[in-house]
Amino acid sequence: MTIEFESPKPIAQTQFVLKTVAEEMMRSKSRYFDEHEHEIPWDYIEFMHTAMKTTGGGSLAPKDEKAEADPNKPKRPPIGYQLLAAQIETLAWGDVGMYLVTPGGGLGAAAVQAAASPEQKAKFLARFGGEKPAFAAMCMTEAGAGSDTSAIRTRAVLDEKTNEWVINGEKIFVTAGDKSFNSYEKLDRGFIVVWASIDPSAGRAGMRAFVVESGTPGVKIAKLEHKMGIRVSDTAAISLMDVRVPFDHILGSPTVEKTTTGFKGAMATFDATRPLVAASGLGVARAALEFLKEKLKENGVEIRYGLPRQKLSNIEREVIDMDIMLKSAWLMVLKAVWMADNKKSNALESSMSKVKSGDVTTKITQKAVEIMGPLGYSREFLLEKWFRDAKITDIYEGTGQINRLVVARQILGYSGSELR
Amino acid sequence: MYSFEPNEEQQMLVDAVGKYASTDLRPAAREAEESRELPKKLVGKGWELGVLQASIPDAYGGFGERSAVTGALAAEELAFGDLAGAFAIGAPNLFALPILLAGSEEQKKEYLPKVIEGEWRPYTAALIEYSFDFDPSDLRTTAKFSNNEYCISGEKAFVPFAKDAEALIVYANLDGRTQGFIVTKNAAGLTINNERENLMGLNALPLYRVKLDNVTVSASDRLGGASGHDFEPVLASMRLASAAAALGVARAAFEYSRDYAKEREAFGVKIAQKQAVAFMLAEMRTEIEAMRLLTWEAAWKLDNAKGDAFSEAYLASVGAADMAMMVTDRAVQILGGHGYIREHPVEMWMRNGRGFAMLTGLAMV
Numbered sequence A: 001m002t003i004e005f006e007s008p009k010p011i012a013q014t015q016f017v018l019k020t021v022a023e024e025m026m027r028s029k030s031r032y033f034d035e036h037e038h039e040i041p042w043d044y045i046e047f048m049h050t051a052m053k054t055t056g057g058g059s060l061a062p063k064d065e066k067a068e069a070d071p072n073k074p075k076r077p078p079i080g081y082q083l084l085a086a087q088i089e090t091l092a093w094g095d096v097g098m099y100l101v102t103p104g105g106g107l108g109a110a111a112v113q114a115a116a117s118p119e120q121k122a123k124f125l126a127r128f129g130g131e132k133p134a135f136a137a138m139c140m141t142e143a144g145a146g147s148d149t150s151a152i153r154t155r156a157v158l159d160e161k162t163n164e165w166v167i168n169g170e171k172i173f174v175t176a177g178d179k180s181f182n183s184y185e186k187l188d189r190g191f192i193v194v195w196a197s198i199d200p201s202a203g204r205a206g207m208r209a210f211v212v213e214s215g216t217p218g219v220k221i222a223k224l225e226h227k228m229g230i231r232v233s234d235t236a237a238i239s240l241m242d243v244r245v246p247f248d249h250i251l252g253s254p255t256v257e258k259t260t261t262g263f264k265g266a267m268a269t270f271d272a273t274r275p276l277v278a279a280s281g282l283g284v285a286r287a288a289l290e291f292l293k294e295k296l297k298e299n300g301v302e303i304r305y306g307l308p309r310q311k312l313s314n315i316e317r318e319v320i321d322m323d324i325m326l327k328s329a330w331l332m333v334l335k336a337v338w339m340a341d342n343k344k345s346n347a348l349e350s351s352m353s354k355v356k357s358g359d360v361t362t363k364i365t366q367k368a369v370e371i372m373g374p375l376g377y378s379r380e381f382l383l384e385k386w387f388r389d390a391k392i393t394d395i396y397e398g399t400g401q402i403n404r405l406v407v408a409r410q411i412l413g414y415s416g417s418e419l420r
Numbered sequence B: 001m002y003s004f005e006p007n008e009e010q011q012m013l014v015d016a017v018g019k020y021a022s023t024d025l026r027p028a029a030r031e032a033e034e035s036r037e038l039p040k041k042l043v044g045k046g047w048e049l050g051v052l053q054a055s056i057p058d059a060y061g062g063f064g065e066r067s068a069v070t071g072a073l074a075a076e077e078l079a080f081g082d083l084a085g086a087f088a089i090g091a092p093n094l095f096a097l098p099i100l101l102a103g104s105e106e107q108k109k110e111y112l113p114k115v116i117e118g119e120w121r122p123y124t125a126a127l128i129e130y131s132f133d134f135d136p137s138d139l140r141t142t143a144k145f146s147n148n149e150y151c152i153s154g155e156k157a158f159v160p161f162a163k164d165a166e167a168l169i170v171y172a173n174l175d176g177r178t179q180g181f182i183v184t185k186n187a188a189g190l191t192i193n194n195e196r197e198n199l200m201g202l203n204a205l206p207l208y209r210v211k212l213d214n215v216t217v218s219a220s221d222r223l224g225g226a227s228g229h230d231f232e233p234v235l236a237s238m239r240l241a242s243a244a245a246a247l248g249v250a251r252a253a254f255e256y257s258r259d260y261a262k263e264r265e266a267f268g269v270k271i272a273q274k275q276a277v278a279f280m281l282a283e284m285r286t287e288i289e290a291m292r293l294l295t296w297e298a299a300w301k302l303d304n305a306k307g308d309a310f311s312e313a314y315l316a317s318v319g320a321a322d323m324a325m326m327v328t329d330r331a332v333q334i335l336g337g338h339g340y341i342r343e344h345p346v347e348m349w350m351r352n353g354r355g356f357a358m359l360t361g362l363a364m365v
């Protein structure tokens, strides 16, 4: 090991390629889909599906890296998560809402990756490499259980006669819930991953995730939310009434023992996905900062890097501070995913990167709008949209506060009951 | 590749320097601050760790190669122990590293072995000037060229060990460029204030005001020789040292206040169990990490001659200075009234923490 900041070639290449995608397929459509909520960007979906079949990128779990053909060659260190973070940042730089409509399984597939057996992975994930694009979603949040995931009321009961799980409950705020569950001609069959309790008396230990296939009877997409930003990404409320799924659709152990912690599956998912969500926010922040710098330059405002603060104008100071925030936040994401790639436990780094990105993404977009004045507020430019898109970064995948709690528990050595 | 762990050699250095910082520097810090004096033996022991010696190639009497990354790692550790002590041990860097980075072959041969052989001896540099808008790239001290020599006039502030220094590098404005000049102890026109500087912090470090009244320097003592040198790499090294030291002070304050918060009780629980305190700690830790990575990246870019290394070193120094102020302020806040009392070190770290915004030039890596 050593300390090194050379961007690996595959990362630089993917950034280069995706930048074109971001400009041609995303930026050019950003405004349209912002103003036509719930329309589906089929061109983007189909293009990404085809592209990803050949490159393997885009979904929220890195593809398994191929074994080196020549055993005599030195083994290269794994960079799957690093590559993914860079891809996501670039796509989000294009349009973060549309990035969330990237087929390939999203958070649903990530949950399967983190908690499923090899047979289950084979069964559920194969579709993402198929002819048509497919989606998957993760359903944790409920009206009465957001940050406090232990409060979920959705229940799964085993019907011993048919050996099926019977699920009842109401989920909200499911990203891509519609595309994952409803059937579309242009899409392959998707699935939703539903978190439910198999033993409410056991608290978190009784929580399990279930794969519910698209079209399963009893599941209803109750509504699609209307949002401040990321409008091209559907956010569904889903009701489940006597929904029956086969026994082997449970992820993790079907029995509850004192030692089992079903919730660990969710937590392991978060360790992997938080830096990726952080990366998606930083893409938006970079878009806003680059736009701001470009406009300032057009207007003859130069940023004089290197001067002491006392000699800088307020705008220069703000921009320099934004540079510092953005660069350092990106390095935190890189470190967290580098740890994931190298199988180092990254709960602390993962949540720190999310805390930082949530702050940085909201601050940069908000400041950029402020500095641009009326131009920032106008819908002539995408900056105001990025301001609206950015805010979600500090809310989903654990709010800024929840991630601060995770960081604090880590550095203090506290359990959830010692610091709540 | 990206990689975020020190190599074996660096880790050994970090461990050795860190141990010295915790067991020698830290326990002596308060007494040194109050008595305005660092024990000679203490500084000598720090010098023997060989941080500078290991950055000088053996052609000039050292035993290694300079790496800004390694230097940053060591600087953080030293400052974690005590900032004044770190600056004292590293004072000879201020003289040796500019010569290593920008000096002519003759200058390297003449000065580097002298500085690093044997015991710690006071060598230093004079960059800072006493004005609110002090700018290292636009100095008021001037150098004028005539008759094949340079004539330097102006006033420098906060010069470490100036009273005893055998030689120092004086930075001056030569036709709009900042250039270094090697000035020896007894140069005519060089006067050093008898009174030490009186500052808000860093009281253990002897700092002096230095006047230059038509001090003449031969052309061969211009840093880099007749054609001079680029100031940017020298400045970047100063900025990185400042950023790295800020990390050390901040980490000291973070760890101290974290441990205190786990002991101190209020309303029937440890104060660390209150979110208002726990969230401050989480943010302190996060900001330290953010600025450490930025500092490391800037250092790595400097070592690998990447185009944006200088601007990134600037960003790291500005960001780390802010971070150090934020973190040390919160450390005092977490200790409450006790934090304000000089029995605890956090108030000293808070005074040190403010310094990073204006004290670039007191350290190099």
Ligand SMILES: Cc1cc2nc3c(=O)[nH]c(=O)nc-3n(C[C@H](O)[C@H](O)[C@H](O)COP(=O)(O)OP(=O)(O)OC[C@H]3O[C@@H](n4cnc5c(N)ncnc54)[C@H](O)[C@@H]3O)c2cc1C
Binding pocket: A107, A137, A138, A139, A140, A141, A145, A146, A147, A148, A172, A173, A174, A175, A176, A227, A235, A392, A395, A396, A397, A398, A399, A400, A401, A402, A405, A420, B275
């Ligand atoms: C667009 C969008 C997409 C989403 N996608 C998904 C998805 O795909 N799947 C999914 O399962 N969920 C999803 N979510 C849900 C999201 O994860 C939750 O909204 C989020 O976790 C917060 O929960 P909440 O909205 O109930 O807020 P609450 O939990 O009610 O929180 C309200 C406020 O209280 C604070 N707070 C709560 N608990 C604490 C505490 N212990 N200490 C300090 N402060 C606290 C929070 O930080 C927040 O500021 C999505 C949400 C949105 C808006």
